[in-house]
Every structure is written in structure tokens, then in C-alpha cells.
Amino acid sequence: MECPRCHNQNVKRLYKLHGKYYCRQCIAFHRVWVDEPYTQDHTRFPPQKVRYSLDFELSKSQQDISRQLVYNYQNHYHSLVLAVCGSGKTEIVFELIQYALQRGDRVCFCIPRKELVKELYQRIKEAFHQIDIGLVYGGHIENINAQLIVCTMHQLYRFEKSGFHLMIADEVDAFPFYGNPVLQQIFMRCCIGNYVKLSATFVKEDIDGEELLIMNRRYHGYDLPVPQLIICPHCLQVLLISFLLKKWKKKVIVFVPLVQDVDKLACQLQSYTHLRVRGVSSIHKHNQDNLMALKNGDIDVIVSTTLLERGITIEDVQVIVYHGEHDLFDRRTLIQIAGRVGRKISHPQGHVYILSNEHTSSIRQCIHTIKNLNQMSV
Template identity: 30%
Template sequence: MDGKELYGRELTRSECRSADEALLALTEKRPGLVSANGKLTCARCGNQERKKMQVAPCSCGAACQYCLSCLNMGKIKSCTILHHLPETNSFAWPQEPILQWKGQLSSEQNRASEEIVGTVLCEGTRLIWAVAGAGKTEMIFEGIAACLGKGGRVCLASPRVDVCLELAPRIKQAFPAVPLALLYGGKEEGYSYTPLVIATTHQLLRFREAFDLLIIDEIDSFPYHNDASLQFGAQKSRKKASALVYLTATPSVVMQNDIKRGKLEATVLPARYHGFALPEPECRWVGDWRKAINKKKTARFLTLIRRQLQKKRRFLLFLPHIQLMEELDGWLRELFPDKHFTCVSASDPDREEKVKRMRAEEYDFLMTTTILERGVTFRDIDVIVLGAEDRVFTEASLVQIAGRAGRHKDFPTGWVCFAHAGETKAIQGAVRQIRSMNRDAGRRGLLNGPVSVLPK
């Protein structure tokens, strides 16, 4: 490990395996667990909760406390020393033109892009609140280029691995001459020092004052939105003077209130880049669908699946739990032996390959948990949520799932169905939010196509 690989990073000695003692002697050092005001704090993730600290015999010969909050990143113990070299932006500056994307932004995308550039130049904070399918990725290109152009370092982070995997080739295509590192848990390739980084929010815990621009995509997504350690890590990864841009289609109530009170600058885009309205979900009562799966009994929801297959309409079928999905997978193979489909979840080691095959239109449909609720785009797709009443499906989750349909400019409409055993506030809130965005877009003259027509 040379010095560059420690710039802007904060690592334990075991994570600096290839660093020699001469280099380590030059690093800034601080304890992994710091005691202040009677509280023990993890320097890596900021955890101060006693219930998330444990004591155990240690190789140092003492009984050391260690942090449970970021244990999946390796132990931070009482005897741990963290090593850090201040970020110097010593990478080779990319040659002009930095941005080589040849596409064209819509007027609304361009407005957002200009406001992002302004935020980058003044080192401010901004939320981009844009409906699913608005083209958020393209909006950030000029902001990234502006930061790189002045010798800055940029990180694009997301809580979801799938989102990072989706973003990486698009960013690489737009910035082909800029070295890029893709970081997520379980990735085989090691870390390399680059001006442009795409990472899961967990990986930000290993950075300290590294980035001149931090963009966090899907800010409301699990696990980031309710994990104080990940939020601490994101702030720690930024330089003291830096820009922060949040991206989401479904900001939290706290963020919405901050916008109203003037505490957070925001750019709101209620329409998609192609000018068609968001597909408005149809809510269908399907009775006790769980019992139907368990007993393999005739079920109302099978009518929805049969209709899609008869019309040769490819679709995503969302379910709330892996076990139910796997049971349904077996039953549907008996009912539709000639159809091509599979199921995918966060625990599936082949999920990346399955998503690629769905995108290549090799499947008639794909069953999935909420792992595909956001960050993935398919060319021409419908959506069914089976068990939309389950508490796994929050209002934000249902809005994001509905946003999988009608994203492509050549296929800007689609059918979305919330199949349920009883309407919930989340279902009603999601439908209300989607209709509200469509009304707002219509009032602002941003729609040039109709609302998706629901099938009979």
C-alpha cells in the first residue's frame, strides 16, 4: 500500500496489511473507541449506545470493549488504533472534456442540473426530489464534472448494492477518462485511489474527510434512513468544506418539513423526463392470498398473472417475504410449465445475473422482494405487488415500486396493480402521492402524454 491508498481513508492496522512501518509512522492516529463526557464513542461509526458495546477477552491481553454497530466492517476495540492520511487530491486530473455524455436534458432536468452545479460551487447542501423515472442520474453529470474540473474528489453513494451496480456503467460511460472505484461488501477487487468513487453507504465508514462532493442516491432507502451510524459515516467522509446532494423520489417527513421551514434547499421535479404521467396504481382486493399459496388453492391473484401472460406483457411480481415467494415459485412452475421466470432476493448470490437476464427480456416475469423496489430500470414492464397490505410495503416503498413502470421514453406507460387483502394507509398514501405529483406536473404544463390506462 502506498500513501495514496490511505488518503482520505481511516483504517485499522489489519486493513493496512501492505503498508510498511515507515508509512504508518506518517499517519494520523486516534483510538478506535474514544471516551468523552462519560460516554464511549466508536470513532468509525459514531455509536455511543451501551447496548451496542460488548466486552470480550482480546489478543492484546486485556478484556476489551468493542463496537457492535459496525462489527460487519471488522472489530473496533478499545485497543484499536485508526490510521489516516489527509486527503490531498493528488490523483492525475482528468483531461477535458471530463464529461462525454452526448444526451440532451429536458428543461426540468436542465433546471435541476444548473442548481446542482450551483450547490457544488458554493459547497452547499441540496435535495433533488424527483419522481421515479425523472432521470436523476443524468441531472448530476454536470455537477460531478464541475467538481472534478476544479480538482475535487467525488463520491456517489447509495444504501443498495443493486443501485451501485446499476449506476457504475452509466457513470463510466459518461466519464470514460476518469478513473472510477466501485466499492461494496464482498467485492473481490481491492480498493484503489481514484477521483471518482461509487460506493454503498456502509463503505463510507472507512473514509474520513475525503470528498469534495458527496451525492447520496435513494436517501430514504433501507438501511440508511434509520441508521444513525451510516449517516455519521456519510458526514465523516466529507471534507469540512464540501457539497452534499441528496437524491430521492420519496423524501422523509423530516426532510419535507425542513424544506418548508427553509432549512434545506430543494429542487422538486414532479414529472418524468419523457413528459408522460406516472402510472397510477389500480388497487385490487384478492382475498387471503397467503392461504391460497400455502394450500395451492384457486386464487384471485392468479387471474392477474394469467392475463399478463396471455397478453405477453412482461412484469415484476413483488412479494413481501422470501419464503412466500419461494412457495409461490414452486406452485407457478406447476401451473405454467412453459413459461420462463425466476425469483430474486437480497440473499440470492445470483441476483445480479438474474436482473441482467430480465433486462435482456429472457424472462416472462420476475418475482422479487423489495430488493428491486428502486434503482433498477427495465425497458417495458408492468408491476404487480402481491400482499401490498403487508407492513413491509411502506408508502415510500409502494411509490418506488410503482415507479418501475413506464420509465423508458419508447415505452412511457405501464400498468401497476396493488393486490391486497385489505387497503392500508400506506396503499392509500402511495396512490395519493402519485396522483398529487401528476396533478402538479399537469398544472405546470410538464405533461405531454396521458395517465396510463388501467386494463379491464
């Protein structure tokens, strides 16, 4: 027996009810019977003229990849886009979205986290004119039958029976999509045409026959900031961070591995430096208020878990990683953290310091990858 959705064959995860078996592995996305016939209604929309506009001009690299994505879709190729943090990967798919919508194809743009989905929806809504756009995330359903849907990965199960001709997935290296076979199978069930996956941290194991396109430069053309490793015992790391904060006199995010580290380190830094320090994590309140306060210069430092590793842009921010040897700081996470620095053309460079009591393979791989991207000629 095998679940027709997630392909689970573990009999311990297949339960019997009223003489029929259903899968418990993907039960969170509504029950699927093992012998349930699977049909899809491939809805097409009338061809129409679709326009979009941007308030900036794409770089040559962005334009080249944008055109290649359209070509790949026309020729029924799946695409992976390795785009460095802050390179403007969202806008490079707009031409492809326009092409698909004009054909009458149904399009989905999905991303793991609710906060980023709402931001993405606003960006697409401002760019595309006179198009109904659906927005679906936990606790919110809006225009679910629209031709263009923006949603979280967790909400894709709602579209298994209808599907999409074009699926665009951003941050496929992020929790909860990465390493989740159930979500990945639901994604593939929804894809009745071709997909584009976007990430800043693809490795060769992620490639499965797709065409890989690489955008190794940010739109402003400067190199990515390369992290500097400082081997330092735990007992001295707080003092070193305090020294750097007073020396830089800039906005800083200090990343810590554990939630319980946030308030402890924030109190220590505020005591040692007399700067305005706030904590951010999944259990902290007012996260968005504190983030906005840092952007506006109302506070000086945020101590954060990896909650802020992606999806934020703060002008002229510097980054420090505390206890960088921790297993949670893997290669992908460190690359994302480093990607918070130098995103704006007004301040295209900055500091990324990793404080660790040892030189881990993850730190080594992160630094090596960023240096290679800076040297790469694509």
C-alpha cells in the same frame, strides 16, 4: 462517554479493553476508541480540465436542476433531489461532478447495493473521459486513492480519515442506509464539504436544512403510472393474477412480501397459465440470468421479493403486488415498485395493480403521492 464516530452513549455498547473504551455499536467498520483523536487529511488534487459526454440531451427540468446543484455547491449548500423513478437523476449530477473535479475537489458517489454500484461505475466511466475512477465494494478495491470514488455506503468507513469535498448519495431511502444511524454518521464524517442526496421518496421528516429540488417528470414527459388497488381476499388473488397475465400477454413482475412466497406462487401461476415463470429473491440462484431472460422475452413472468423494487429497467413491463396489505409494502416500497413501469419512451405507460384484502395507509399514501407528483407544476 460517547463514541466519536456514531455518537453512541449507551454504556452497554461501550467495552473496556486494556484500560480504554471502544464502541461495539460500529465495531463492524473497525474499532474506534472513545478517546481516540480524530484527524482528517483533506487531500486536494491539481485543477484540471474535465470533460464528459452523454448520448442524449437532458430535458429542461434536468438542465435546470443540474445548474442549481452547481450553484448550491458554489455557495456551500447541501441539496436534496426528489426525482421520480425513471426521471434520469444520475445524469443531472454530472455537471456538478465536472465542476468539483476541475477545482481539484475530491468526489464520492455512493449507493447502497453492490450490483448498482458496479452499474453506476460503468455509466460514469463511459461518460467521463481521461479520469481515474475508484471502485470500492465488498471484496473489491480498485483505485482507492482516485479523485473520484464510486462505492457502497458500507465502504465509506475507508475514507473517514481523508474525506470528500463533494458527496453524492443515491437511493438514501433504501436498505441498508435508511434508518441506519451508524452508516449515516460515517457518511457525515466523510463529508468535509457539501452533499447531494437523491431519492424518489423523500418526506418532510427527511429534510434537515437542505435545499429541496424536485423533478416530478420522467424525461419523456408522461405521467407516472398510478397504481390501481383491487380489494380481493387471499384465496382469490392467485386466480386474479392468472387472469391478468393471460389478458395482458406482456412481461410481468409479480412482487411478493416473503421469500417463501416466491416458489409457491411461481408454481401456481405456471400451472394455471402455462406461461414461463421464474422466481427471484436473495436466496435464489441465477437472478441476473432470469432478469435478462425476461428482458429478452425468453420468459414471461418473474415472481420476486422486493429485491427488484429498484435499479432495474425492463421495456413494457407490467407490475402486480401480491398480498399488498403486508407491512413490508410500505409507502416508499410501493412507490419504487410502481416506478418499474413506463420507464421507456417507447412504452411510457403501463399497468400497476395492487391486490390486497384491505385498504392500508401505505397503499393510500402511495397512490396519493403519485397523483400529487403528476399534478405538480415545478
